[in-house]
Amino acid sequence: METIGIDALALAVPNGYLELSDLAAARGVPAGKFVEGLGVRQMAIAAAHEDPVALAANAARRLLAQSGRDPSEIGLCIVGTETAVDHSKPIAAYLHGLLGLPSRCRVYETKHACFGGTAGLLTAVDWIAAGPSLGAAPRVALVVCTDVARYELGSAGEPTQGAGAVAMIVSARPRLFELELGASGSFSRDVHDFWRPLDRKEAVVDGHHSVACYLDALTGAFEAWRSVAGSEPLLRTCYHVPYGKMAKKAHRHRLGLDGITEAEAARSFEREVAPSLILPSLVGNIYTGSLYLALASLLEAEAARLEGARVGLFSYGSGCTAEFFSGRVANGAGAIVDRWAIARSLAERTRLTFEEYEAIRRADPQVDRAPLGTLSVPTGAIAYLGIEQERRVYSN
Ligand SMILES: CC(C)(COP(=O)(O)OP(=O)(O)OC[C@H]1O[C@@H](n2cnc3c(N)ncnc32)[C@H](O)[C@@H]1OP(=O)(O)O)[C@@H](O)C(=O)NCCC(=O)NCCS
Secondary structure, eight states: OOOEEEEEEEEEOOSEEEEHHHHHHHHTOOHHIIIIISOOSEEEEOOTTOOHHHHHHHHHHHHHHHHTOOGGGOOEEEEEOSSOSOSSSOHHHHHHHHHTOOTTOEEEEEOBTBTHHHHHHHHHHHHHHTOOOTTOOOOEEEEEEEEEEOOOTTSTTGGGOEEEEEEEEEEESOSSEEEEEEEEEEEEOOOOSEEOOTTOSSOEEOHHHHHHHHHHHHHHHHHHHHTTSOSOOOSEEEEOOSSHHHHHHHHHHHHHTTTOOHHHHHHHHHHHTGGGGTTHHHHBOOGGGHHHHHHHHHHHHHHHHHTTOEEEEEEEETTTEEEEEEEEEOTTHHHHHTTTOHHHHHTTSEEOOHHHHHHHHHHHHHHTTOBTTOSOOOSSSOOEEEEETTEEEEOO
């Protein structure tokens, strides 16, 4: 059977970031609580012009350029997000215009908290598996996960914010990561662990309950996965990463299902999970894209030596739904990843002061009504410019 999976992947993050040690100092908390306790060093902070549409468009534009794909090849474009900019018009429609996707393309947005991107990816895989009609061009999908994660200033969730977009080409014979079709386990339950009422930009969260819900969902999804996935072990696992420590808790929990001791789980974590947490620790929580940022981190660190290796993926969306699924690093992925330099590009971002961060956040409520021309916008990247005649306007 033909393989299907992620053919190419690219990232866009805001230019500014906050050091968690600066946030800790300003909030009167020991830095160790955020850096070691939560496993986050830096979090990306989106300026007004770096909204979820702009982040998605910049990631997708980079993706098309890097992969050599022409926009005319894309037959399906799904954007997963939980921080949409409109109750009706999807971010995928903005991408259609900004990227010049063909009119024959199906475009829409998917939502289920941090699971929205996975919903898009798995739907794209099914769409490709359904096959092109006789004589038609091969099906190629663009899946973009994009979010700006916001919790109330001074709240327990504040150190677990972030912002960014991950764009992926999904196709047959993928050059990066092959998904194991059918090797997938779902878990869902109606819970109130994290949500965002329609009139709010910041999430409401019952933090410790959300950790418990995540771990329950992991148990259910993992057991469902292994009932269909055969006995070949996973050499690496990427978990949804709201913060690095959560992935550590998840791995310990998963191994605990088989009676593996904490000491053994800690050793296994260093080999099986830690490489996937390098980029998340520098960007923070990007909600729908977090699992795919972890996958990018793993690939950037180890793709060449992992070619052919089986990798587990766990996606969790509060509310809740979850999926444990698996795939393999494609042969030749190492050579593609050698050209990425994601970690190096993150080192070129601008470090914000705590005061600059707070000013950005305090201006947030006005941004979606800012008249065109009133926002300060650097040139170069695609950017949100403000509102004209009730419409959001973007530079291209
Ligand atoms: C995750 C969250 C609940 C933590 O909030 P909190 O109550 O302020 O933090 P805690 O007191 O639990 O401390 C966090 C960790 O830091 C550790 N810690 C505290 N002070 C520390 C210090 N000075 N040095 C090192 N570690 C420290 C704690 O022991 C704890 O580790 P543990 O989880 O392994 O026990 C909060 O950040 C949150 O609500 N985040 C958003 C929701 C979320 O991301 N949910 C995840 C599932 S989707």
